[in-house]
Amino acid sequence: MAMGRPRSFDTDKALDEAMEVFWRHGYDGASLAMLTKAMGIKPPSLYAAFGSKEGLLKAALDRYAQRRSEHMRYVLAGATAREVAERFLSSIAESHTDPANPPGCLLVQGGLACGEGSENIPFELASRRALTEVELRERFDQAKQDGDLGGDADPAALARFLSTVASGMGVLASSGADRDALREVARVSLSAFPAT
Amino acid sequence: MAMGRPRSFDTDKALDEAMEVFWRHGYDGASLAMLTKAMGIKPPSLYAAFGSKEGLLKAALDRYAQRRSEHMRYVLAGATAREVAERFLSSIAESHTDPANPPGCLLVQGGLACGEGSENIPFELASRRALTEVELRERFDQAKQDGDLGGDADPAALARFLSTVASGMGVLASSGADRDALREVARVSLSAFPAT
DNA sequence: AGACTTATCTACCACTCGATACAAAAGTTG
């Protein structure tokens, strides 16, 4: 049945380049010219592989989530709620200032507000940010059952707090703050988790 | 010397409309068509009054800062560091979910990452966000001299923490979170300021 | 009134946007 001409570029490698462009310039600010140049391909190849600019973003977001999942598994494996929080905030401080990537978080930098043809992009990013909060809340629910969160502690509120601080650290990092500044924010934030 | 034809629109009223467009769509996402329609004027009037799209944003940011200054004066007038933090976070929770405005904070929504012609916009917003952090730090320095901040407390770190949480609350609000959610984040954040 | 100054409107500029039509190229299968 004839297999057709094989793709001449590596999809994942191209996605990594696209991710960086979206990360650094946001969805609206990332033009097809920038994307195709970074990916090393021409527009028809991009559209054949990803369908649309939005499809490309979603594929990049999937890849971003995949990268993060291993970190998150380590974070959630912390023995206590406080240790989970400590691991979470530390990993955010490191990853948001990793010189291998643009500063901040793709899910924040990608676009909190967009133009007329891209109204659903902010929703897409928000729903992906929400996933992390859910993971934390479920872990803190478990911590409460385990007894290492006091009776007055609110797992949902703590998860939302951590998620909010993480977003804020994304904004801070994108402003050029260095790693130590983010570590300091992480340390102060831990006040919400009384030491065992 | 002849005064010339008077301006037929109210500059501040027009700025308020422009502010809302930038707030809701970000700098790149706000097109001249959207801006002129919202302001009720034509492009030549806009350019005569504000010079450029970037000039319009800066004028809107000035107006935004002016609006906030009274709130900030109230915040900084708190008797103790903890009361300042409490007032700050509460005012953020209210203002970022004020139905009279787009959700979140203009200084965050306006654009953390921009396209090729607007590289300096994120810097402009970041420098304005930094002003609030400086005000808080100076107030906490004073609190330390006054003795209502313990010897182990770090005024700069606490100010950066609050500023970071405020940015995070902006992201959270822009995702559709309601006022109670932000209030809860404010409450948890206050853990960093031991009660007197 | 008439000269002068500034704002406004219509129409448009060159350019970029995201996206695509078409034909040549590069493979696999019979």
Added chain:
DNA sequence: CAACTTTTGTATCGAGTGGTAGATAAGTCT
């Protein structure tokens, strides 16, 4: 090799971008 299928590059689409030229309108000053 010949038939078939898919990808690739060139060249371009219509729409929208930020911004402006030039004429007209609406005031103030002498």
